Amino acid sequence: xxxxxxxxxxxxxxxxxxxxxxxxxxxxxxxxxxxxxxxxxxxxxxxxxxxxxxxxxxxxxxxxxxxxxxxxxxxxxxxxxxxxxxxxxxxxxxxxxxxxxxxxxxxxxxxxxxxxxxxxxxxxxxxxxxxxxxxxxxxxxxxxxxxxxxxxxxxxxxxxxxxxxxxxxxxxxxxxxxxxxxxxxxxxxxxxxxxxxxxxxxxxxxxxxxxxxxxxxxxxxxxxxxxxxxxxxxxxxxxxxxxxxxxxxxxxxxxxxxxxxxxxxxxxxxxxxxxxxxxxxxxxxxxxxxxxxxxxxxxxxxxxxxxxxxxxxxxxxxxxxxxxxxxxxxxxxxxxxxxxxxxxxxxxxxxxxxxxxxxxxxxxxxxxxxxxxxxxxxxxxxxxxxxxxxxxxxxxxxxxxxxxxxxxxxxxxxxxxxxxxxxxxxxxxxxxxxxxxxxx
Amino acid sequence: xxxxxxxxxxxxxxxxxxxxxxxxxxxxxxxxxxxxxxxxxxxxxxxxxxxxxxxxxxxxxxxxxxxxxxxxxxxxxxxxxxxxxxxxxxxxxxxxxxxxxxxxxxxxxxxxxxxxxxxxxxxxxxxxxxxxxxxxxxxxxxxxxxxxxxxxxxxxxxxxxxxxxxxxxxxxxxxxxxxxxxxxxxxxxxxxxxxxxxxxxxxxxxxxxxxxxxxxxxxxxxxxxxxxxxxxxxxxxxxxxxxxxxxxxxxxxxxxx
Numbered sequence: 001x002x003x004x005x006x007x008x009x010x011x012x013x014x015x016x017x018x019x020x021x022x023x024x025x026x027x028x029x030x031x032x033x034x035x036x037x038x039x040x041x042x043x044x045x046x047x048x049x050x051x052x053x054x055x056x057x058x059x060x061x062x063x064x065x066x067x068x069x070x071x072x073x074x075x076x077x078x079x080x081x082x083x084x085x086x087x088x089x090x091x092x093x094x095x096x097x098x099x100x101x102x103x104x105x106x107x108x109x110x111x112x113x114x115x116x117x118x119x120x121x122x123x124x125x126x127x128x129x130x131x132x133x134x135x136x137x138x139x140x141x142x143x144x145x146x147x148x149x150x151x152x153x154x155x156x157x158x159x160x161x162x163x164x165x166x167x168x169x170x171x172x173x174x175x176x177x178x179x180x181x182x183x184x185x186x187x188x189x190x191x192x193x194x195x196x197x198x199x200x201x202x203x204x205x206x207x208x209x210x211x212x213x214x215x216x217x218x219x220x221x222x223x224x225x226x227x228x229x230x231x232x233x234x235x236x237x238x239x240x241x242x243x244x245x246x247x248x249x250x251x252x253x254x255x256x257x258x259x260x261x262x263x264x265x266x267x268x269x270x271x272x273x274x275x276x277x278x279x280x281x282x283x284x285x286x287x288x289x290x291x292x293x294x295x296x297x298x299x300x301x302x303x304x305x306x307x308x309x310x311x312x313x314x315x316x317x318x319x320x321x322x323x324x325x326x327x328x329x330x331x332x333x334x335x336x337x338x339x340x341x342x343x344x345x346x347x348x349x350x351x352x353x354x355x356x357x358x359x360x361x362x363x364x365x366x367x368x369x370x371x372x373x374x375x376x377x378x379x380x381x382x383x384x385x386x387x388x389x390x391x392x393x394x395x396x397x398x399x400x401x402x403x404x405x406x407x408x409x410x411x412x413x414x415x416x417x418x419x420x421x422x423x424x425x426x427x428x429x430x431x432x433x434x435x436x437x438x439x440x
Numbered sequence: 441x442x443x444x445x446x447x448x449x450x451x452x453x454x455x456x457x458x459x460x461x462x463x464x465x466x467x468x469x470x471x472x473x474x475x476x477x478x479x480x481x482x483x484x485x486x487x488x489x490x491x492x493x494x495x496x497x498x499x500x501x502x503x504x505x506x507x508x509x510x511x512x513x514x515x516x517x518x519x520x521x522x523x524x525x526x527x528x529x530x531x532x533x534x535x536x537x538x539x540x541x542x543x544x545x546x547x548x549x550x551x552x553x554x555x556x557x558x559x560x561x562x563x564x565x566x567x568x569x570x571x572x573x574x575x576x577x578x579x580x581x582x583x584x585x586x587x588x589x590x591x592x593x594x595x596x597x598x599x600x601x602x603x604x605x606x607x608x609x610x611x612x613x614x615x616x617x618x619x620x621x622x623x624x625x626x627x628x629x630x631x632x633x634x635x636x637x638x639x640x641x642x643x644x645x646x647x648x649x650x651x652x653x654x655x656x657x658x659x660x661x662x663x664x665x666x667x668x669x670x671x672x673x674x675x676x677x678x679x680x681x682x683x684x685x686x687x688x689x690x691x692x693x694x695x696x697x
Contacts, residue, residue: 381499386536389496390550390606391524391557400541400549404589407540423540 009061010039013145013180016067020151024120027128028150035137035147042141054324054356055266055295060238065180065210067149068095072175074204076102079171082202084417087169089113091154094173096181098152110162111195116153116184126157126188134216134244134272142240146182146214153184158193158223167196167226167415174237177207185215189223191248196226196414201241203234203261213241219251221275226254226414229269232425233261235290242268249275256413259286259294260425267294271309272301273335284313285409285422287429288321295324302335302368311342314409316402317353318429328360329372335365342372347379347405399430441642442662446473449511449614449645450495456505456670457494464490466670467506472614472645479648479656479681482667483689488649489533491667492618495647496530497523510614525557529612531603533619537591543602544586547572551609575608579635596623597632604635615639616647621655633658653685666692 014036023029044061045052071094079092079102088106091113092099098115105114112119112126120127137144154170172183187197201211211233219225225245233239239262247253257267271280286294300309315323323346331338346355359372379401387397403426410422450472457465464487472478482488494501495508497520508515515523538546544565551572552562563571573583579601591599600620607615617636621629636659640646648659656664656678664680665672666689673696674680684692 383536383538385496385498385520386532387538387550388520389524389530389532391521391554391610392550393521393553394519396549396553397521400538400546404538404540411540 007040007043009044010042010141010145012064014039014148016069017148019069020149023151025128028120031132032148032150035132035144035150038137039141039144039148042139042144044141051297051326054322055264055293057264059264060210063178063208065178068097068176068179068181071095071097071099074099074102074173074175078204079173082171082200084167084169084198084415086167086415086417087198088166090169090171091115092171092173093154093181093183095176095179096152096172096183106166108164108166110159111164112155112157113168114155116155116186117151119155127155127186130188130216130218131186134218134246135214135242136244140242142212143214143242146184146212146242149182150184153186156185156187156195156197158189158195160190161192163193164195167198169198169200171200171202172211172213174203174205174209174211174233177205177209180210180212183211183213185213187215187217187225187227189219189225191220192222193220194224196228198228198230198415198418200230200232201239202232203237205234205237208236208238208263211237211239211241213239215241215243217243217245217253219245219247219253221248222250223248224252224254228256228413228415228418229258229267230418231259231261231265231267233265235261235263235292237262239265241266243270245269245271246274247271247278247280250277251275252279254281255283256409257284257296257298258422259288259296262292262294264293265295267296269296269298270301271299273303273307276304277306278308280307280309282309282311283409283412284325285406286315286317286323286325287406287426288316288323289318289429290321291319292321293324294321297326299328299330300340302329302331302338302340305334305336305338307335307338307340309340312409313344314405315346315355315357316349316406317346317355318349320350320352322354323356325355325357326360327358328362329370331363331365331368331370333364336367338365338368338370340368340370344374345405346374346376347402348376349378349402402430403427441475443473443475443642446475446642447511448473451509452506453508454506455491455494455503455508457490457501457503459490459501463504464501464670465494468670468672470665470672472647474613474645475642476663477640477646477648477659477661479650479661479664480667480672481650481653481664481681481684484651486667487670488667489618492530492616492647492649495616496520496528524610525554527613529607529610529615531600531607531615531617531620533622535591535599535603537589537593539589539592541590542586543588543590544569544572546590547586547606547609550606554610572605572609575605578608578638579605580631581605597625597628600624600628600632601635604632604639608635608639612644614645614647616649618649619651620648621650621652629655630658653681656681668693668696
């Protein structure tokens with residue numbers, strides 16, 4: 001695609017900004033304007049860009065997605081399948097617009113959760129000092145466009161030493177085809193605070209739509225954030241998400257990036273160490289079929305000493321689907337005593353399935369432990385033989401092993417109903433459920 | 441127990457098998473009748489574990505000669521799952537770990553699958569729970585094992601108990617136990633061996649594949665076979681195992697040469 005055409009495409013996405021509500025304050029107006037200016041200078045990524053080699057977005061560029069001007073109408077009952085009972089707070093955004101009547105907000109002392117537009121009056125300083133500071137739109141066209149449309153979003157602020165015990169659910173639902181939504185999330189855990197945030201992307205639209213999401217997570221000293229990102233869009237959807245995380249001294253960040261839906265999805269996760277003694281746990285699971293393409297890019301930046309990180313990314317690829325994993329781990333000079341481990345494990349269920357897995361270690365310190373490994377394979381003959389020697393049919397044995405492969409990641413998610421929902425999803429995908437219900 | 445009128449369970453004639461280009465089994469003959477316990481011993485690399493896997497139908501091995509009859513049927517033409525349903529059980533030396541699948545649901549799935557294939561009643565989860573807990577007592581297993589993922593994080597001894605528990609559930613006519621004693625301490629060995637003894641009846645046969653004699657202190661064999669170079673080179677009674685223990689394997693090979 002020529003740069004002119006590509007600029008035209010970004011211009012097209014940016015159209016519709018005229019109907020955005022005027023920002024309530026100057027800083028937000030300034031942030032948006034800077035993003036618009038940057039978007040005008042950027043081009044959309046193509047497979048000629050190293051970071052997008054395997055992910056061809058040209059099907060996206062064929063459709064002129066306009067921002068949904070208002071939320072599509074939706075009966076509350078249609079949300080039931082996505083309910084997370086443990087969550088005391090559930091914010092629902094329909095086509096990018098906050099829907100108070102579908103949301104559930106509980107009050108917990110020291111925890112502020114709400115939509116950005118509603119909170120900007122009293123939590124404005126948190127937003128002002130943090131929004132746009134982590135997710136750089138300097139060289140990411142989609143982050144720039146998201147920021148250009150920054151109008152509302154989810155804000156989570158947990159005060160010092162407060163533990164938000166119930167998970168916080170952010171549900172983003174697309175109901176209108178050929179529309180774009182620009183979800184935005186800001187999580188700020190102050191010193192010693194703890195919270196669990198679930199970003200959940202689902203689709204009820206009939207045709208293609210675009211989700212272009214940006215999340216920023218600030219983990220202060222000694223704080224803990226559990227961050228679950230569930231991408232379960234429709235099979236016609238395009239999903240591009242950028243998450244950027246900064247973790248201060250002795251802070252802990254655990255994330256689960258799950259990709260189940262979308263025709264094409266790209267999830268970026270950039271985690272930066274901003275103090276010694278941080279701990280990162282970075283899990284991922286991709287489970288795709290048919291013609292789906294799911295690309296997960298992560299970057300872990302060990303910038304200081306005594307950082308600890310563990311990453312396990314798994315993909316299960318069926319049909320003619322294509323999974324991409326690029327896991328960068330940077331250990332900077334001076335980041336001594338870094339202990340980093342990365343595992344990329346990929347299961348191909350058909351001859352036409354494809355995976356491109358690329359661990360990328362860049363180490364500039366000399367006293368570190370860094371281990372990484374990548375495997376691409378099919379179900380092991382020995383494992384299959386074990387189950388068949390117990391009388392199980394070949395297909396049942398294969399499904400059981402596929403399920404187990406995915407379950408290793410799923411079971412680490414700290415929210416039981418999410419674990420159950422994902423395990424059900426995998427069971428359905430592997431048709432094991434049929435067998436089990438017959439046995440019941 | 442040896443009974444001359446007992447029905448024949450397994451007859452292996454001149455069995456030869458290879459993996460890739462490497463011939464491992466080079467003409468095995470073995471006959472097992474109901475009620476008998478056979479021990480197959482031999483040094484590492486003699487082919488005894490391969491023999492066990494070939495009987496259960498491991499796909500990596502290719503049978504290139506001979507035949508195997510199980511209760512008069514050609515065993516070699518059956519898929520591994522069909523062999524299991526017909527009554528052949530292989531206790532694995534290294535049982536695989538399946539995270540995310542609870543032991544209870546796996547055990548019930550395999551039990552019901554085999555029961556269904558045999559035209560017998562299947563059990564619902566509650567009935568099965570009572571049933572399996574009774575069987576676990578045989579092996580002094582904590583019921584907490586039902587809730588854990590299949591073999592995941594089990595110690596060596598726990599995995600072997602779980603193997604024998606599966607044997608107890610599937611009630612095979614022929615149980616082949618591959619190095620069931622390896623990696624077990626004496627207490628665990630005694631428990632596992634007691635379990636096998638309780639499951640042994642006049643109607644089933646047991647083939648123990650083992651490197652060490654000590655298992656045979658607990659499970660008394662009717663026959664002891666020595667394998668070497670892919671063949672059974674000597675057969676005797678349980679006193680042969682004791683002799684092997686004190687003298688090693690070399691003299692048998694020299695004698696057979």
